[in-house]
Amino acid sequence: MSMESPLHHFELHPIIPMSVMGLDISINKAVIAMWIGSAVIFGVFMLVVKGGVSLIPGKVQSLAEMILEFIGGMVEEFIGEADRAKFLPFIASLFLFILACNLIGLIPGSYTITSQLVVTGAFAVGIFIMTLVIGFGRHGMHFLSVLVPPGVPKVMIPLMIPIEIISMLARPISLAVRLFANMTAGHTVLAVLFGLAMSSPLWVGWLPFGFTVIINGLEIAIAIIQAYIFTTLTCVYIGDVIKLH
Amino acid sequence: MRNKSGLSQGLSIAFRFGIEMAVAIGLGGLMGYSIDYFSGTRPWFFVAGVFLGGAAGVLNVYRAAQEITFEDDDGPNDQGDPTS
Numbered sequence: 184m185s186m187e188s189p190l191h192h193f194e195l196h197p198i199i200p201m202s203v204m205g206l207d208i209s210i211n212k213a214v215i216a217m218w219i220g221s222a223v224i225f226g227v228f229m230l231v232v233k234g235g236v237s238l239i240p241g242k243v244q245s246l247a248e249m250i251l252e253f254i255g256g257m258v259e260e261f262i263g264e265a266d267r268a269k270f271l272p273f274i275a276s277l278f279l280f281i282l283a284c285n286l287i288g289l290i291p292g293s294y295t296i297t298s299q300l301v302v303t304g305a306f307a308v309g310i311f312i313m314t315l316v317i318g319f320g321r322h323g324m325h326f327l328s329v330l331v332p333p334g335v336p337k338v339m340i341p342l343m344i345p346i347e348i349i350s351m352l353a354r355p356i357s358l359a360v361r362l363f364a365n366m367t368a369g370h371t372v373l374a375v376l377f378g379l380a381m382s383s384p385l386w387v388g389w390l391p392f393g394f395t396v397i398i399n400g401l402e403i404a405i406a407i408i409q410a411y412i413f414t415t416l417t418c419v420y421i422g423d424v425i426k427l428h
Numbered sequence: 429m430r431n432k433s434g435l436s437q438g439l440s441i442a443f444r445f446g447i448e449m450a451v452a453i454g455l456g457g458l459m460g461y462s463i464d465y466f467s468g469t470r471p472w473f474f475v476a477g478v479f480l481g482g483a484a485g486v487l488n489v490y491r492a493a494q495e496i497t498f499e500d501d502d503g504p505n506d507q508g509d510p511t512s
Contacts, residue, residue: 345480346480346483346484346487347484347487349452349455349456349459349480349481349484350452350484350485350487350488352455353448353451353452353455353481353484353485353488354488356451356455357447357448357451357452357488360447360451361443361444361447364443364447365440365443405440408437408440409440412440412444419495
């Protein structure tokens with residue numbers, strides 16, 4: 184029996200090759216997983232709205248309300264109550280999409296799109312540009328004062344500006360790398376353990392297989408925590424540029 | 429929704445700070461290195477960039493740690509003053 188590389192299942196191969204003007208837009212596993220992710224979220228919330236929203240919520244409706252209240256509380260805490268209505272749709276979609284994609288990836292044979300740095304990087308860069316637009320929109324040129332923390336002596340300002348620029352640019356990178364690294368690491372561990380279980384005889388093979396099951400449970404917790412951390416930090420970054428110290 | 433298990437929460441916090449620090453140093457070094465690359469002043473901007481990146485990393489970790497202590501304590505006004 185040949186051993187597969189534990190990183191093998193992160194590789195993507197086009198299922199339906201397509202290209203527009205030299206740009207590769209082939210449909211692969213990741214794209215399909217992304218479609219399923221958004222379809223699941225859309226389906227669940229359509230199920231809530233379809234039967235009509237009632238004043239006394241049923242099971243599905245109270246679950247949906249609980250999730251939205253939870254995200255709403257997060258937005259209020261880090262961005263501010265005044266902006267809740269403005270940012271809740273974005274933050275809620277972000278949280279639910281990442282959560283759905285993380286959880287879909289745990290089904291054996293499916294694909295975790297958040298284990299691709301391109302995907303998390305695209306999210307993070309989008310959020311970073313959004314914070315810049317919000318900051319300049321709210322405060323105009325005064326927004327540049329974000330580069331000088333309050334209470335810094337004048338002598339230190341030339342030193343503080345490059346430090347603040349680096350610390351600001353590091354935020355989207357660490358945001359992207361954190362989600363990507365957590366998902367990739369978890370799935371690599373699962374692949375290694377499963378490889379051990381498959382390549383060893385049954386009388387020892389049950390041990391790594393049992394660990395696969397346990398770690399899969401741990402991965403569910405990590406999927407939820409990472410989606411939560413990603414959205415919390417998004418809220419913190421948006422809140423930072425709105426409050427400006 | 430939030431998993432309150434001590435070990436996994438502690439691990440995720442530790443991992444978060446580690447990434448914060450590493451990314452800032454890497455970014456500072458990369459920025460310095462690219463300045464050097466285009467102006468031919470190797471290695472001075474690279475060295476300065478690594479140090480500035482380290483400072484930025486400490487700053488980021490400090491801010492992140494402050495947020496976490498705020499979450500655990502009773503409100504953003506609690507500065508953790510032992511005399512109060």
